[in-house]
Amino acid sequence: MLSPKRTKYRKAHKGRVHGNATRGTVLNFGAYGLKATAPGRVTARQIEAARRAITRHLKRAGRIWIRIFPDVPVSTKPTEVRMGKGKGSPEYWMCRVKPGRIMFEVDGVAPLLAKAAIARGAAKLPMATRFIAREEA
Amino acid sequence: MTEVSELAVEARDGTGKGAARAVRRGGRVPAVIYGDKKAPISISIDRVKLRHELKRPGFRRRLYDLRINGLAERVLPRAVQRHPVSDEPLHVDFLRVGAGAEISVNVAVVFVNEELSPGLKRGGVLNIVRHEIEVVCPATAIPESFIIDLEGLEIGDGVHISQVTLPENVVPTITDRDFTIATVAAPTVVRDEAAAAAEAAEEEEIEGEEAVEGEVAEEAAEEGASEEQGEQD
Numbered sequence: 281m282l283s284p285k286r287t288k289y290r291k292a293h294k295g296r297v298h299g300n301a302t303r304g305t306v307l308n309f310g311a312y313g314l315k316a317t318a319p320g321r322v323t324a325r326q327i328e329a330a331r332r333a334i335t336r337h338l339k340r341a342g343r344i345w346i347r348i349f350p351d352v353p354v355s356t357k358p359t360e361v362r363m364g365k366g367k368g369s370p371e372y373w374m375c376r377v378k379p380g381r382i383m384f385e386v387d388g389v390a391p392l393l394a395k396a397a398i399a400r401g402a403a404k405l406p407m408a409t410r411f412i413a414r415e416e417a
Numbered sequence: 418m419t420e421v422s423e424l425a426v427e428a429r430d431g432t433g434k435g436a437a438r439a440v441r442r443g444g445r446v447p448a449v450i451y452g453d454k455k456a457p458i459s460i461s462i463d464r465v466k467l468r469h470e471l472k473r474p475g476f477r478r479r480l481y482d483l484r485i486n487g488l489a490e491r492v493l494p495r496a497v498q499r500h501p502v503s504d505e506p507l508h509v510d511f512l513r514v515g516a517g518a519e520i521s522v523n524v525a526v527v528f529v530n531e532e533l534s535p536g537l538k539r540g541g542v543l544n545i546v547r548h549e550i551e552v553v554c555p556a557t558a559i560p561e562s563f564i565i566d567l568e569g570l571e572i573g574d575g576v577h578i579s580q581v582t583l584p585e586n587v588v589p590t591i592t593d594r595d596f597t598i599a600t601v602a603a604p605t606v607v608r609d610e611a612a613a614a615a616e617a618a619e620e621e622e623i624e625g626e627e628a629v630e631g632e633v634a635e636e637a638a639e640e641g642a643s644e645e646q647g648e649q650d
Contacts, residue, residue: 300502311548340604341542379502388544414548415474
């Protein structure tokens with residue numbers, strides 16, 4: 281799963297996802313992509329699940345790019361612990377995704393196969409998404 | 418010869434986000450015409466007609482004759498701003514094209530004869546490094562596309578700009594190196610019989626996980642190993 285090699289601080293604030301993405305909103309590598317149309321937090325586990333779903337449907341043909349990186353640590357408190365006594369320990373990594381962000385790109389396969397594969401990947405993600413294809417310049 | 422189309426436009430009053438939003442509320446898209454050492458003109462285009470033009474391939478390579486207040490302007494679309502989520506056009510930039518003007522423009526690359534490439538037949542992947550090539554050419558002679566023949570390409574071979582026959586007066590903007598347009602990358606399928614076996618084992622593990630709770634630690638270790646394998650997919 282994706283995670284930072286090292287971080288400046290161990291724990292982060294929860295944060296909120298406001299507004300639309302201004303960067304990473306157009307296809308840069310592949311001919312097809314998956315764009316978020318709603319805000320959300322995507323965990324490293326979800327990214328990996330989506331990547332596997334796409335790769336397996338493509339039968340390892342073509343190429344896939346991941347355009348998001350989970351660099352925000354999420355902490356949780358142990359079960360049956362009363363509130364207070366400090367913040368919990370970091371458990372997993374997530375990234376905040378704004379609407380408009382391209383999360384995955386695919387290339388080197390037929391359009392219908394790419395669409396089906398990306399739909400399977402989208403099913404693993406926690407927000408509404410849209411399949412997009414490169415328009416000829 | 419570059420195709421010339423016509424597009425109905427209207428001059429618009431006012432600039433800035435307030436005026437632009439008012440135009441958008443009226444079902445039109447704000448746009449601007451600039452260049453050729455003349456003053457810029459603010460215009461608007463019907464959203465449906467613009468959408469139709471954008472759907473036709475080669476919008477940014479096509480010259481347009483825009484008629485504003487009885488005067489015709491020959492322009493080339495330079496940029497289309499789009500909404501980040503809906504991808505609806507928000508604004509269009511048109512560059513005025515004077516007589517004998519030379520412009521830099523992105524031309525699409527089209528790949529042909531994929532079935533005649535032994536590398537692709539053997540399961541290689543066509544890795545397109547550049548979907549478009551930026552070239553400098555006369556505005557009246559913008560190439561429609563660059564056709565790249567993949568015949569005879571083996572795994573590991575690449576196509577570079579020096580292998581592309583460019584029309585007369587068309588020069589790539591990158592001249593300091595022989596840049597790559599596409600390569601035929603090695604397939605990932607070949608090495609992955611071992612990975613497939615690992616995956617099958619992993620699926621069995623997941624089934625077993627539901628049944629046997631005592632082996633959690635062992636499975637976690639194995640899962641970690643299979644994930645590493647999966648990352649190579």
